[in-house]
Amino acid sequence: MDVKLTRVCEGLDFPEGPIAMDDGSIILVEIRGQRLTHVLPDGRKVVIAELGGGPNGAAVGPDGMIYVCNNGGFIWTEGDEITRPIGTPDAYVSGSIQRVDPATGAFETLYDACDGQPLRGPNDIVFDKEGGFYFTDLGKTTPEYVHHGAFYYALPDGSRITRVHAPMITPNGIGLSPDDKTVHVAETRTGRVWSFDLLAPGKIAPHPYTMPGRLLTTLPDYQLLDSLAVQANGAICVATLMRGGISIVPVDGGPVRYVAGPGDPYITNICFGGPDMCDAWITASGTGCLYHARWPEPGLRLNFNA
Numbered sequence: 001m002d003v004k005l006t007r008v009c010e011g012l013d014f015p016e017g018p019i020a021m022d023d024g025s026i027i028l029v030e031i032r033g034q035r036l037t038h039v040l041p042d043g044r045k046v047v048i049a050e051l052g053g054g055p056n057g058a059a060v061g062p063d064g065m066i067y068v069c070n071n072g073g074f075i076w077t078e079g080d081e082i083t084r085p086i087g088t089p090d091a092y093v094s095g096s097i098q099r100v101d102p103a104t105g106a107f108e109t110l111y112d113a114c115d116g117q118p119l120r121g122p123n124d125i126v127f128d129k130e131g132g133f134y135f136t137d138l139g140k141t142t143p144e145y146v147h148h149g150a151f152y153y154a155l156p157d158g159s160r161i162t163r164v165h166a167p168m169i170t171p172n173g174i175g176l177s178p179d180d181k182t183v184h185v186a187e188t189r190t191g192r193v194w195s196f197d198l199l200a201p202g203k204i205a206p207h208p209y210t211m212p213g214r215l216l217t218t219l220p221d222y223q224l225l226d227s228l229a230v231q232a233n234g235a236i237c238v239a240t241l242m243r244g245g246i247s248i249v250p251v252d253g254g255p256v257r258y259v260a261g262p263g264d265p266y267i268t269n270i271c272f273g274g275p276d277m278c279d280a281w282i283t284a285s286g287t288g289c290l291y292h293a294r295w296p297e298p299g300l301r302l303n304f305n306a
Helices: none
Strands: 006-009 015-020 026-030 035-039 045-050 055-060 066-070 075-079 082-087 096-100 107-111 122-127 133-137 149-154 161-168 171-176 182-187 192-200 214-218 224-230 236-241 245-249 257-260 267-273 279-284 289-294
Touching: 015 055, 015 066, 015 224, 015 267, 015 279, 015 289, 026 055, 035 055, 055 133, 066 133, 096 122, 122 171, 122 224, 133 171, 149 171, 149 182, 161 182, 161 192, 171 236, 182 224, 182 236, 192 224, 214 245, 245 267
Parallel strands: 055 122, 171 224, 224 267
Antiparallel strands: 006 289, 015 026, 026 035, 035 045, 055 066, 066 096, 066 122, 075 082, 096 107, 122 133, 133 149, 149 161, 171 182, 182 192, 192 214, 224 236, 236 245, 236 267, 245 257, 267 279, 279 289
16 A cells, blocks of 8 residues: 655654644653653654653553553664664563653652562553553563563553453553454563453453464564554454555455555554544654554544543
8 A cells, every 4th residue: 555654753753643733733652762752743852751661562551641651661772773672681670551641740650570480671552532541562582481461451540450362472552443442462572462452341252272362464574563553444453564564454364465664664653633533643753753644444443532
C-alpha cells in the first residue's frame, strides 16, 4: 500500500507509545530519554514528566491520567545513525506501571509486581470500556537468559492486577477488538499475532493445549513485531521491525498488507486520531522521529482518549 508519510518532528530519544489527542497533538514516551513528552501540532516538544527507567507504552485512562508501561530501562547502542536497545542495564530493578498527571507532571507507581513476582518489562497498554487495562510484559534479556513474557489485566486505582496469560515469547503490542470481546497480542521474536476471546474483563476463554492462543499470522523472514493499533473494521496494524513499516493483519485469515516506512528499521508504533480517525501517527524510533499520514481506513477510537 502506498501511504505518504510527513515528518512531524525529529530529535526524539527513541519515541514510542503515541497517544492522539483531540487537538491534533501527540503525547508519547521517549524510552532512552526516560520521559513523557507532548508533541504539539507544529512539532514543538514539551516535557510532561521525567519518569526514569524505560517508559514504553502509554494510554489515557478513565480519569484523564496517562498510564505508562515502564520497562525498567535498556542498554543502548548506536550505529549507522540508528539507536537501538540491546540489553538490560546493571541498575535495572524491575518494571512498573506508572500513572502520570499530564497537567502537572506528577506521577506515581501503581504496580511493580503481580502475585509476588516482579514485573519485568511492561511494554504496551490498552483500556477496555469498563475502565480496566490490559498490558504486555515483554520480559527482560541478558547475555545469559530471556524472561518469559505475559499479559495482564489491572484496575487504574491500584487495587487489582492479574496475570491473564503466560508464558509468552516476548509479547509486545496489545489491543482490543471493536466489540471489546477479543484481545490481540503481537510477539516480537516469533513475528506472530495471537487473539484471545474474552469471557469477562481479564478472563480469557480456554484454548487448545497445543496452541498458546488463536493464531492470526506468522510473518515470514526476519520480521519482528512491536506495538499495534486496531482499525475500526477490526484489522490489526502492527509495527514491523527490521522491515521497517506497518503490517495490516486481517482477523479473518486473509492476506497481510504492508505500508512501508521512511527507511528506519525501528518503526515501533502507530496510533489513530482526527475527526474521521484516518489521521495516523507513526514512531520511527531508531532515528528519533514522529511521522503523520492519512490512513486509507479509519482507526478504532480508543475508549478514553482526550
